[in-house]
Amino acid sequence: MGVGRLAGLSVPVRHLVAATLCALAAAAVYPLRQLLEPANVVMLLLLVVAFNAAWLGRGPAVLGTVVSVALFDFLFVPPQLSFAVSDVKYLITFAVMLLVSLLIGQLTVSLRASADEAALRERRSHALYALARSLAGAMLPAQVMEQVAAFVRTEAGAEVHFHLPDEDDGALHPQPAGVPAPGVAETTAAAGIFFTPAEGQAGCVAVAGVGLMLPLHGATRCRGVMVVQPGAAAAPLESLRPLLEAVASLAAIALERLHFVAVAQASQFEAEAERLRNSILASISHDIRTPLTVLFGLADALALSEGRLGSEEREAAHAIRDQAGRLHDMVDKLLDMARLQAGTVRLRKEWQPLDEILGAAIALLGDALRAHPVTLVQAAETPLVAVDAVLLERVFCNLLDNAARCSPAGTPITVDLAREGDMLVVGVRDHGPGFPAGGERAFELFERGRASGVAGVGLGLAICRAVVEAHGGWIRAGNAADGGACVRFALPCGEAPVIEPEAGVEAQA
Template identity: 45%
Template structure:
């Protein structure tokens, strides 16, 4: 440090300023010689020593005290303008003046150093508080690693590595960098000993390793390894490093228990969904099974008596189809929620999909008037035809279920910027605000469902299918009554049509 040119320049300035201050004070106080008591003049020189000690170094203040004694002897002690002392009693004054000056220089310099240390400590505490706030907002382990490493880089140009005991009780290095066997051994020793270790860095002669045990509330969970250059080691004190380790341990332990709580919540939700599913199955499948058994018995008796059985066979087929739809809905919901559904996109005509859906529901829409309004200039869209037909069928069937017989079901389409919107409107009783809020959740049904069969999965499946295509499904009450379901499909650049072969 003493070989630093900047340090030497600052020290030289302090000595020059002290010399100049003593000379200036001597010239200013020279007219006071013989008119003012010498003890009062001594106070002026001691005041100058205090000022130099506050503004410069301790050495410059000591030099100022020595120069002040000599200047006082020359300008204020007879014979003046000479180093000779006429009265030997002034020798005591000189010694006391020098000692008091040196003491003031020492005390003032120490006070200044303590003030600087307090300011540096306040700055360090503010930085550590900022890190604590940043760690409190971390939601992933990687974010904790990045925040701690960035903090150590800012403070002392070092690096931080977190070694953590996972659920399998294996010590592993967190973060992007791989583990080194040498450091693993050192970290394992520090974890076993349970206290802070400091040693030279085997991989870097100019660095030091500081290993701090991460003490969680229940047990030791890992080690914080700090790689700090020796020249910057004083920037991060042992107490600050231990406080940093406590912050890291608290943040990682919080994330650990958040993960445990989330896992428990998932398990509880899975169990609740399983219970709901079983309850729904036991209710909605038992009914068609009972009907099927009863109709099968009646079919057997009618056939034995030679009576017509076509109506019974049709009713049995209807119940079997209903059961098949229930099972299909459950399987589709499981596939969509697991993310394993593969879309078979292809360029399709909206008119053809609408025609296929209405043909499939011809029997179920017999008691309603279906009005279809499609623009004549609809472009081709790229989507999975089977799934989008499934969405239209579900929406149209819902409109028929919850509308009174003889009412009109509207199917409209319109072009919006960058997308096509399809709307299915009914003349039913509508839905409350609470029902609209939860309408697309699994196993949710409207207040007017009553005896209408179903599990409440159709709209959930429709929403997942539409979102998988990049669209959105919404529901809203109509002003004239009923509900309007609308979903969008994104428009894409139209495919190039193959040229027609020329006639020979």
């Protein structure tokens, strides 16, 4: 109910003021009773009734109406100074005056209430605009929560805290820090609201003993739950529901903006770091490849020379050649990775049997597999696959070389070929210590998935993944149940062309 500007007075005082004003108005007009018609006196008294309704409220206005009618009868209707009525027509005057006074009072009170409500809405709209402007400049979720809590405390006299999801596991945690631990009812209700799809929610939910709980719906998903607890002098929360829903919407927009800003910054930093790393890889690889080639050639020439070097010098030359060759291999891997990430490698696909590509890789490795016999296990008929034989040979070389270097001497390496659906799956298994924690991180750049005592820069498996994914396949690393590491990759089979026999062969058959 809207009341006037004197609503700060207590109820008895407002009623007393209303009656006093009516009495003063009647006393002021009484000396002029011979000059004024009764209708004029009624108009003046109705004016006081309207003032009471506008400035004191509905109750004082009703009391003023009754007092005005009584004073009009007592002071102005013959016989005067008596409540007796000599003419019956004055009864109609009393009834009409009473009804008109009550109607004027009611309309005035309603008008005042509408004006007060409009002023309150305008003030809250300005406050919401100021809140939205301040939230637009918030840089941290803690600032959002602080500004929202201050707004609700000022506008509604209530206290606010939040349940926000963790970025890692998505579990809800009470915020801000220092909030008393919520009860089981609040925690359960917050989880139910947060994990319920937006189309299945009914907006804010009132929980007994907790208050109102409002979901923070963003454009993509729910960003948390806002809990509003009534303060000592707070208005009923249900009456503040539209305001609180607007505040929750602004908080959700601010939190979602901060989330996307963080994601964009992380993506930008990652892209910049990746670009810088690729530039360094390409620059270093090209700059040191030429001197490495010269160094390897000179060391090889020294190692092959006879009669000019002693045994110690020859051993040193062999060691220089071997280390230069290993470093040359690392540089080749850096170049391959740089080219694959730059997207400059074009696949020259041809229909090939994988067992022949595997044989070529084994022959290329040579002495590296001398202590590790390679066993091939495949079905009777293995389909052809459309692959770039040179790149896939590099995949086999990296996998076999890793398996050989990470396995004890004399242990075999097993290669499996099997068709699974529309994919041809290849598995390379050794009998070494295996990958730590399953080995999924082994495919990252410069990530060494094996024991630290094995030489390498952590690029072999990254190159394997880039090549396999470029062919439309997948690759995974894991450990076998009975020990050892196992790397499996799959390539799409496709529709291999039908090889028709030559005419001469048919005739001979």
